[in-house]
Amino acid sequence: MPIYLPIAELTVNLFHLLGLGVVVGTISGLFGVGGGFLLTPFLMIYGVPSPVAVASVTAQVVASSTSGTLAHLARNTIDLKLGALLVAGGSLGAVLGVIIFDVLKSLGQLDVLLAIGYLTLLGSIGTLMLVESTGLSFRRKQAGQTAQPRPRRRFPPWIRALPFPVTFRRSGLVVSAIPVVAVGLIIGVIGAILGIGGGFILVPALVYLLRVPGKFVVGTSLLHLTAVMAVTCTLHALRNQSVDLILAFCLMIGGVFGAQVGAAMGRNLDARQLRLLLAVIVLVVAARFAYGLIVLPDTLFQSNRIDAGMIP
Amino acid sequence: MTRWAAVLAKALLLVAAMTAAPHSRGHAETLSLAISDPVIRLNPNYAGAPIALFGRFDETSPDATYDVSVTVVGPARARVVNQVGRNAVGMVVTTRRVYYDRLPTLAHLITNRPLDRFADDQTARRLSLRPVDLIEDARLGTDPDGEAFDRALLRDLVQRNEYGVDGHGATFISPGFFSARLQLPSSILSGPYLARVVLFRDGEVVDTAEQAFVVQVAGLGSRLTQMARRAPQHYAALVVFVALATGWLGGVIFRR
Incomplete structure (x- = not known):
């Protein structure tokens, strides 16, 4: 069934969009990530102009994260104070990211820089998660244990030495506000540049860097995603009018349904299995970018429509 | 088929109106044009649309061979063609790029028989009849391999159905009457479109005319x-x- 996207200025199949939304929404609900790192490249491959894909995905991420955020709010599994600091940093990062994106665009080679950015981030985080997950699994099998490993709660000395300590009662943490805001800011910048929510970076950052208890990780990550993506979406709509509401809405419908499916599936998997599964998905996407950087395409010429202002 | 039937019904009305209307210009082989849909609306379920152009002229030489070329062009935008290759460390990167300014986002050439049977290359180039001519017109810079970039861009745009050549898309319904039909692709920009028509008699240009139509987002x-x-x-x-x-x-x- 065809549907015309007025901002993207092309006709697509409605069921393809809904299906894509369901798949990505399932991943979102399962892992507490936005799914933008999958959705943005998929839309570009599907023919949606990259500025529209990047901008519209931010709206979809807001919707898919909202249902999850509200569910976690109801279950009391969000550290609101921690979330507020992360959102403050993330919002500033989103503003910086949009400015950096414009600078990169004017320098040329943006596509290659994006591919390298995706590969570096996804590759390193995916490998880290895979090693961690399989390493834990191996050690547990050796020891014949079935209980969860005890989380490491002590921060490294350089983090403990930082000023502006803040007490996060719900998470049972005392840590400087600097690394918290910095994590939010870095993810905000990366998210705006790469057109992703950054949940797949935030979740491990909360677990490994800020030592947030597993119970609060997914909910707090979703709160950050919802708020920062709302800011990023607003910036994209104001700066270049590239948010396609019809495209985003189709993805939202599929995404909201998928998020529920993912959340239900998540209840039957433990945290370690989830990390292993997410690591595999992240590495597959990284491999796709590596392939594009290593293997010459069939045609050596690629054409794109551009703004007249980009002509040097 | 139903859409084309609707277009055909409009055609009959237009042909009747054109037959009744007097010619406005001086010489006998003056072109009069009409279009089936002056406004194409991009509704939410838009998935491409058929459009037909009709033309009339008075044949002054019964023994002459008449041919017609219709070049339909869409709103102009800038475009870049990147050539990729390996850098010093073997990574696939953009090695060269050629820019195109004010390149029509849609360009289709429709003729009653292949263009090279009745128009020479110079005429086609001078009048920018073919999509490749429009690409060459829009190319910026002095890259010595500019034509290779043009060919690559043409291949890409033809693949997207945004550019094309139909050597049999125009038909002479009767002496002095012709129609040209085009299936607009599903991905088109809103804005002003133009059908540029050139009438040939024994390979010589005898008249040119233009017919505008508009594509607008609806609802x-x-x-x-x-x-x-x-x-x-x-x-x-x-x-x-x-x-x-x-x-x-x-x-x-x-x-x-």
Whole structure:
């Protein structure tokens, strides 16, 4: 069934969009990530102009994260104070990211820089998660244990030495506000540049860097995603009018349904299995970018429509 | 087929009107043009549309061979063609790029028989009849391999159905009457479009004429596009509200 996207200025199949939304929404609900790192490249491959894909995905991420955020709010599994600091940093990062994106665009080679950015981030985080997950699994099998490993709660000395300590009662943490805001800011910048929510970076950052208890990780990550993506979406709509509401809405419908499916599936998997599964998905996407950087395409010429202002 | 039937019905009316109308210009082989749909609306379910152009002229030489070329062009935009290759460390990167300014986003040449049977290369180039001529016109810079970039761009645009050549898309219905039909692709930009018609007699250009038509976004899409451009702050608020409301509603509906 065809549907015309007025901002993207092309006709697509409605069921393809809904299906894509369901798949990505399932991943979102399962892992507490936005799914933008999958959705943005998929839309570009599907023919949606990259500025529209990047901008519209931010709206979809807001919707898919909202249902999850509200569910976690109801279950009391969000550290609101921690979330507020992360959102403050993330919002500033989103503003910086949009400015950096414009600078990169004017320098040329943006596509290659994006591919390298995706590969570096996804590759390193995916490998880290895979090693961690399989390493834990191996050690547990050796020891014949079935209980969860005890989380490491002590921060490294350089983090403990930082000023502006803040007490996060719900998470049972005392840590400087600097690394918290910095994590939010870095993810905000990366998210705006790469057109992703950054949940797949935030979740491990909360677990490994800020030592947030597993119970609060997914909910707090979703709160950050919802708020920062709302800011990023607003910036994209104001700066270049590239948010396609019809495209985003189709993805939202599929995404909201998928998020529920993912959340239900998540209840039957433990945290370690989830990390292993997410690591595999992240590495597959990284491999796709590596392939594009290593293997010459069939045609050596690629054409794109551009703004007249980009002509040097 | 139903769409083409509707176009054909409009054609009959237009042909009747054109037959009744007197010619406005001096010489006998003056072209008169009409189009089946002066306004193409991009509704939410738009998936391409057929369009037909009709032309009339008085044949002054019964023994002469008449040919017609119709070049349909869409709104112009800038485009870049990147050539990729390996850098010093073996990574695939853009090695060269050629820019095109004011390149039509749609260009289709429709003729009653292949163009090279009745027009020489110079004439086609001079009148920018073929999509490749339009690409060459729009190319910027002095890259010595510019033509290779042109060919690559043409291949890409033909693959997207945005550019094309149909050597049998125009038909002489009767002496002095012709029609040219084109299936507009599903991905077209809104804006002004132009059908440029050239009439040939024994390979010589005897008249040229133009027929404009408009492609415009209709319904909800039109309102959203206008809002996004004219009131981006309201549009941004609407998008965020819809996203939050959809997410919230989804949570409510699926809550057990």
